[in-house]
Amino acid sequence: QVQLKESGPGLVQPSETLSLTCTVSGFSLTSYSVSWVRQPSGKGPEWMGRMWYDGDTAYNSALKSRLSISRDTSKNQVFLKMNSLQTDDTGTYYCTRDQAESSGDVPFDYWGQGVMVTVSS
Amino acid sequence: DIQMTQSPASLSASLGETVTIECRASEDIYNGLAWYQQKPGKSPQLLIYNANSLHTGVPSRFSGSGSGTQYSLKINSLQSEDVASYFCQQYYNYLTFGSGTKLEIK
Numbered sequence: 001q002v003q004l005k006e007s008g009p010g011l012v013q014p015s016e017t018l019s020l021t022c023t024v025s026g027f028s029l030t031s032y033s034v035s036w037v038r039q040p041s042g043k044g045p046e047w048m049g050r051m052w053y054d055g056d057t058a059y060n061s062a063l064k065s066r067l068s069i070s071r072d073t074s075k076n077q078v079f080l081k082m083n084s085l086q087t088d089d090t091g092t093y094y095c096t097r098d099q100a101e102s103s104g105d106v107p108f109d110y111w112g113q114g115v116m117v118t119v120s121s
Numbered sequence: 122d123i124q125m126t127q128s129p130a131s132l133s134a135s136l137g138e139t140v141t142i143e144c145r146a147s148e149d150i151y152n153g154l155a156w157y158q159q160k161p162g163k164s165p166q167l168l169i170y171n172a173n174s175l176h177t178g179v180p181s182r183f184s185g186s187g188s189g190t191q192y193s194l195k196i197n198s199l200q201s202e203d204v205a206s207y208f209c210q211q212y213y214n215y216l217t218f219g220s221g222t223k224l225e226i227k
Contacts, residue, residue: 035216044127044208045165047216058215061122094164105212107155109176111164 002026004034004095004112012085012119022078022095022112029053029071033098034078035108036069040091051078053102085119092116123147123211127219135227138199142222144209146190153213156185156194159221160205168207169194201226 008020022034029051036048049059049069057069068081078095093115096108124147134140144154152172157165167176169185172192182197196203204226209219 044220045210045218047218060215099167099170105153105214105216107157107167107170107210107212108165109167111166114164 002097002110004097004110006093006095006112006115008093008115008117010116010118012089012117013121014086014119016085017081017083018085018089018117020080020093020095020115020117022080024076024078024095024097027097029073029076029078031101033103034071035096035098036078036080037094037096037108037111038089038091039094039114040088043091045094048080048082053098087119090117090119123150123214123217125209125211125217125219127209127222129222130220131223131225133225133227134199136199136201140196140199140224142194142207142209142224144187144192144194144219146192146211149189150211150213152188153211154185154187154192155210155212156183157208157210158203158205159208165208196224199226 003025005023012018033052035050037045039045051069051071066082071078095112097110099106099109126145128143154172156169159165168179168183173185184195207222
Protein backbone atom coordinates (compact mmCIF):
# COMPACT_ATOMS: atom_id res chain seq x y z
CA GLN A 1 0.00 0.00 0.00
CA VAL A 2 1.00 3.63 -0.43
CA GLN A 3 3.14 5.00 2.39
CA LEU A 4 5.26 8.09 2.92
CA LYS A 5 7.51 8.58 5.94
CA GLU A 6 9.45 11.68 6.89
CA SER A 7 12.68 11.56 8.85
CA GLY A 8 15.12 14.13 10.11
CA PRO A 9 16.26 16.05 13.18
CA GLY A 10 13.67 17.31 15.59
CA LEU A 11 15.77 20.28 16.71
CA VAL A 12 17.68 22.72 14.54
CA GLN A 13 19.71 25.74 15.61
CA PRO A 14 18.75 29.17 14.26
CA SER A 15 20.62 30.05 11.04
CA GLU A 16 21.38 26.36 10.42
CA THR A 17 20.18 24.13 7.56
CA LEU A 18 17.27 21.70 7.83
CA SER A 19 17.61 18.37 6.01
CA LEU A 20 14.65 16.02 5.77
CA THR A 21 14.07 12.75 3.93
CA CYS A 22 10.78 11.36 2.66
CA THR A 23 10.88 7.60 2.03
CA VAL A 24 8.01 6.31 -0.07
CA SER A 25 6.61 2.88 -0.86
CA GLY A 26 3.73 1.50 -2.87
CA PHE A 27 4.24 3.82 -5.84
CA SER A 28 6.94 5.09 -8.15
CA LEU A 29 8.53 8.53 -7.92
CA THR A 30 8.76 8.51 -11.73
CA SER A 31 4.95 8.28 -11.95
CA TYR A 32 3.74 10.49 -9.07
CA SER A 33 4.90 13.90 -7.88
CA VAL A 34 5.72 14.45 -4.20
CA SER A 35 5.40 17.73 -2.33
CA TRP A 36 6.65 19.06 0.98
CA VAL A 37 4.10 20.84 3.17
CA ARG A 38 4.68 22.40 6.59
CA GLN A 39 2.26 23.39 9.30
CA PRO A 40 2.94 25.59 12.34
CA SER A 41 1.08 24.41 15.41
CA GLY A 42 -2.57 25.52 15.30
CA LYS A 43 -2.27 27.07 11.84
CA GLY A 44 -3.04 26.16 8.26
CA PRO A 45 -0.63 24.17 6.11
CA GLU A 46 1.82 25.84 3.73
CA TRP A 47 2.94 24.22 0.49
CA MET A 48 6.72 24.44 0.25
CA GLY A 49 7.62 22.81 -3.02
CA ARG A 50 7.25 19.84 -5.29
CA MET A 51 9.40 17.19 -6.93
CA TRP A 52 7.64 16.46 -10.20
CA TYR A 53 7.44 12.87 -11.48
CA ASP A 54 9.79 13.86 -14.34
CA GLY A 55 12.48 15.20 -12.00
CA ASP A 56 11.63 18.87 -12.34
CA THR A 57 11.02 20.99 -9.25
CA ALA A 58 8.68 23.83 -8.25
CA TYR A 59 8.93 26.04 -5.19
CA ASN A 60 6.78 28.39 -3.15
CA SER A 61 8.00 31.84 -4.14
CA ALA A 62 8.25 32.85 -0.46
CA LEU A 63 10.73 30.05 0.26
CA LYS A 64 12.48 29.63 -3.08
CA SER A 65 15.71 31.40 -2.10
CA ARG A 66 16.23 29.04 0.89
CA LEU A 67 14.81 25.76 -0.37
CA SER A 68 16.08 22.83 -2.42
CA ILE A 69 14.23 19.59 -3.21
CA SER A 70 15.90 16.58 -4.78
CA ARG A 71 15.37 12.83 -5.08
CA ASP A 72 16.99 9.42 -5.38
CA THR A 73 14.62 7.20 -7.33
CA SER A 74 16.73 4.10 -6.66
CA LYS A 75 16.10 4.54 -2.95
CA ASN A 76 12.52 5.83 -3.29
CA GLN A 77 13.47 9.00 -1.43
CA VAL A 78 12.77 12.70 -1.79
CA PHE A 79 14.92 15.21 0.08
CA LEU A 80 14.32 18.69 1.43
CA LYS A 81 17.04 21.14 2.36
CA MET A 82 16.23 24.59 3.69
CA ASN A 83 18.86 27.00 4.94
CA SER A 84 18.94 30.00 7.27
CA LEU A 85 16.29 28.60 9.57
CA GLN A 86 14.54 30.93 12.02
CA THR A 87 12.13 30.32 14.90
CA ASP A 88 9.09 30.86 12.64
CA ASP A 89 10.17 27.81 10.64
CA THR A 90 9.12 25.69 13.62
CA GLY A 91 6.31 23.28 12.82
CA THR A 92 5.38 19.87 11.48
CA TYR A 93 6.80 18.98 8.08
CA TYR A 94 4.94 16.55 5.82
CA CYS A 95 5.61 14.93 2.50
CA THR A 96 2.58 14.27 0.33
CA ARG A 97 1.69 12.44 -2.85
CA ASP A 98 -0.25 13.92 -5.76
CA GLN A 99 -3.64 12.36 -6.38
CA ALA A 100 -2.96 11.63 -10.06
CA GLU A 101 -0.08 10.19 -12.03
CA SER A 102 2.02 12.36 -14.32
CA SER A 103 -0.34 15.25 -13.88
CA GLY A 104 -0.45 18.96 -13.29
CA ASP A 105 -1.51 20.63 -10.11
CA VAL A 106 -3.81 18.28 -8.22
CA PRO A 107 -4.57 17.78 -4.52
CA PHE A 108 -2.80 15.31 -2.25
CA ASP A 109 -4.30 11.89 -1.62
CA TYR A 110 -1.63 10.58 0.76
CA TRP A 111 0.31 12.34 3.51
CA GLY A 112 3.15 11.10 5.66
CA GLN A 113 2.80 11.10 9.44
CA GLY A 114 4.85 14.29 9.65
CA VAL A 115 8.00 15.20 11.54
CA MET A 116 8.03 17.94 14.16
CA VAL A 117 10.89 20.41 13.69
CA THR A 118 11.76 22.95 16.37
CA VAL A 119 14.12 25.81 15.61
CA SER A 120 15.71 26.88 18.84
CA SER A 121 19.09 27.47 20.42
CA ASP B 122 -0.03 34.27 -5.43
CA ILE B 123 -3.63 33.19 -4.86
CA GLN B 124 -4.87 33.81 -1.32
CA MET B 125 -7.54 31.64 0.33
CA THR B 126 -9.79 33.18 2.97
CA GLN B 127 -11.63 30.58 5.06
CA SER B 128 -14.50 31.15 7.48
CA PRO B 129 -15.46 30.72 10.21
CA ALA B 130 -12.25 30.11 12.16
CA SER B 131 -14.19 27.98 14.63
CA LEU B 132 -17.60 26.40 14.75
CA SER B 133 -19.62 24.65 17.41
CA ALA B 134 -22.65 22.56 16.44
CA SER B 135 -24.87 19.83 17.86
CA LEU B 136 -24.90 16.20 16.78
CA GLY B 137 -27.20 15.72 13.80
CA GLU B 138 -26.93 19.34 12.66
CA THR B 139 -25.77 20.53 9.26
CA VAL B 140 -22.72 22.81 9.11
CA THR B 141 -21.18 24.81 6.29
CA ILE B 142 -17.63 26.10 5.93
CA GLU B 143 -16.74 28.71 3.33
CA CYS B 144 -13.62 29.48 1.35
CA ARG B 145 -13.02 32.48 -0.89
CA ALA B 146 -10.17 32.68 -3.39
CA SER B 147 -8.51 35.98 -4.33
CA GLU B 148 -9.12 35.15 -8.00
CA ASP B 149 -11.00 32.59 -10.08
CA ILE B 150 -9.60 29.10 -9.42
CA TYR B 151 -11.87 27.27 -11.89
CA ASN B 152 -12.94 24.57 -9.42
CA GLY B 153 -9.34 23.67 -8.54
CA LEU B 154 -10.37 23.35 -4.91
CA ALA B 155 -9.98 20.58 -2.35
CA TRP B 156 -11.12 20.13 1.24
CA TYR B 157 -9.16 18.25 3.91
CA GLN B 158 -10.05 16.99 7.38
CA GLN B 159 -7.38 16.94 10.08
CA LYS B 160 -8.07 15.22 13.40
CA PRO B 161 -5.95 16.19 16.42
CA GLY B 162 -2.41 14.81 16.16
CA LYS B 163 -3.03 13.34 12.70
CA SER B 164 -2.17 14.23 9.13
CA PRO B 165 -4.78 15.91 6.91
CA GLN B 166 -6.98 13.62 4.83
CA LEU B 167 -8.54 14.46 1.47
CA LEU B 168 -12.33 14.77 1.53
CA ILE B 169 -13.34 16.63 -1.66
CA TYR B 170 -11.51 17.51 -4.87
CA ASN B 171 -12.46 19.48 -7.99
CA ALA B 172 -14.76 21.46 -5.68
CA ASN B 173 -17.50 18.82 -5.56
CA SER B 174 -16.06 15.32 -6.10
CA LEU B 175 -16.06 13.00 -3.09
CA HIS B 176 -12.76 11.24 -2.48
CA THR B 177 -12.79 7.45 -2.19
CA GLY B 178 -14.14 6.21 1.11
CA VAL B 179 -15.44 9.57 2.33
CA PRO B 180 -18.97 9.42 3.79
CA SER B 181 -21.71 10.92 1.64
CA ARG B 182 -22.71 13.35 4.40
CA PHE B 183 -19.76 15.45 3.18
CA SER B 184 -20.34 17.54 0.07
CA GLY B 185 -18.66 20.42 -1.72
CA SER B 186 -19.99 23.13 -3.97
CA GLY B 187 -19.09 26.45 -5.51
CA SER B 188 -17.43 28.01 -8.50
CA GLY B 189 -15.28 30.97 -9.46
CA THR B 190 -13.94 32.40 -6.22
CA GLN B 191 -16.52 31.09 -3.72
CA TYR B 192 -16.61 27.52 -2.40
CA SER B 193 -18.18 25.68 0.51
CA LEU B 194 -18.02 22.39 2.38
CA LYS B 195 -21.23 21.05 3.91
CA ILE B 196 -21.44 18.34 6.54
CA ASN B 197 -24.91 16.86 6.99
CA SER B 198 -26.02 15.00 10.12
CA LEU B 199 -22.95 15.94 12.16
CA GLN B 200 -21.38 13.00 13.99
CA SER B 201 -18.91 12.89 16.87
CA GLU B 202 -16.14 11.60 14.62
CA ASP B 203 -16.39 14.80 12.54
CA VAL B 204 -14.66 16.78 15.31
CA ALA B 205 -11.59 18.05 13.48
CA SER B 206 -10.07 21.00 11.69
CA TYR B 207 -11.00 21.51 8.05
CA PHE B 208 -8.84 23.22 5.42
CA CYS B 209 -9.49 24.29 1.87
CA GLN B 210 -6.71 24.19 -0.72
CA GLN B 211 -6.54 25.70 -4.19
CA TYR B 212 -4.44 23.87 -6.78
CA TYR B 213 -5.33 25.88 -9.87
CA ASN B 214 -2.16 27.94 -9.69
CA TYR B 215 0.51 26.36 -7.54
CA LEU B 216 -1.03 25.45 -4.17
CA THR B 217 -2.29 27.48 -1.23
CA PHE B 218 -4.32 26.51 1.82
CA GLY B 219 -6.93 28.29 3.87
CA SER B 220 -6.24 29.02 7.53
CA GLY B 221 -8.65 26.35 8.75
CA THR B 222 -11.92 25.88 10.62
CA LYS B 223 -11.96 24.08 13.95
CA LEU B 224 -15.21 22.15 14.39
CA GLU B 225 -16.42 21.15 17.83
CA ILE B 226 -19.54 19.49 19.16
CA LYS B 227 -21.83 21.52 21.45
